[in-house]
Amino acid sequence: MKFELPVLPYAADALAPVISKQTIELHYGKHLQTYITNLNNLIQGTEFENADLETIVKKSEGAIFNNAGQTLNHNIYFLSFSPKGGGEPKGKLAEAINKEWGSFENFKKEFVASGVGLFGSGWVWLAKDSSGKLYITKETNAGNPVTKGYTPLLGFDVWEHAYYLDYQNRRPDHLNELWKIIDWDVVGARY
Template identity: 50%
Template sequence: MLLASQTNSGGIQVTHELMTLPFAMDALAPHISKETLEYHYGKHHRAYVNKLNELIKGTEFEGLSLSDLVRKTTGPTFNNAAQVWNHNFYWYGLNPRGSDKPTGELAAAINKNFGSFDQFAAQFKTAAATKFGAGWTWLVKTEDGQLAIRNSNDAENPLQWNQIPLLTCDVWEHAYYIDYRNERPRYIETFWALVDWDFVARNLEGEGITF
């Protein structure tokens, strides 16, 4: 199922739309404020969508899904398509109520690859906190079926490396600077409290959202 797009009468996707958040603008407070969402989602995310539509209009890329754009484009088109994809995925991975620790297949995979959930959490938080500059921290399923933590620069996305994204944390400063200024580790702790592990589990099982 493709989300956040418009199609013409022939069913061909011609424009991309800003996704509708799966929660209210103030639902993540006090962890992430309404003001942050007004800028992060309402301005930054929206700007990527608008710029992407401008770049692909009238080109061979106009009918492609976000995932195909991430895999097949470079330069400004890639940057904006990937940032739309990454932000969509980030928002869907958050739950205002948080969720319990992973269970079932996801819990078993985490234990197998990282030793325990606590060890995984520590490694993920460290990777996100020490990522230099703008980018994203991901939990991915690699081509050989293992789970791994990966940092990506700027707009980079695991689809480029034939890996399956399971979870992402946005570590661009616009994700946290209003609420936490330069204290990225505090933001990461807040992010962790909001992770929707059911969303992560569905991605591992191949039943996640596609864009």
């Protein structure tokens, strides 16, 4: 299977000022493309050559895992945004968040605190188990909750390349601003 850069449902400048055009061009256009290119090259002639992305992330290790994980992570990340995003989730996802954290505001606070508290590079995720119970997970480097048997619903990238051009070393500011562009219809459909 050959992986390709996903088509964004918005223009490169559409998420500004939360994420600048320059950050989209570099983070999505160059950084993610490099992971995809590396992954395609690494899986040739291996047991993963015709596997889907989640299977590769669940079963691989080393360079294949790193590039597959980052491809999956970034695909979820970039496709969770909309220039008309923001607000709060609705329906079953909103009910599950309220059940687990008491309110959407409590969930946001814990999610951001998890992302701020992750030392070094990685991801903070909203994920669900097979029964629909929600979790906030912190994953280092290319980690993804699929390796724990969870379904990733929403991931925030806390690698510096995701925010440094726009926020420098202010990771909390970056994480708090991302709520303004979340497409809850897309995220809710994953639930």
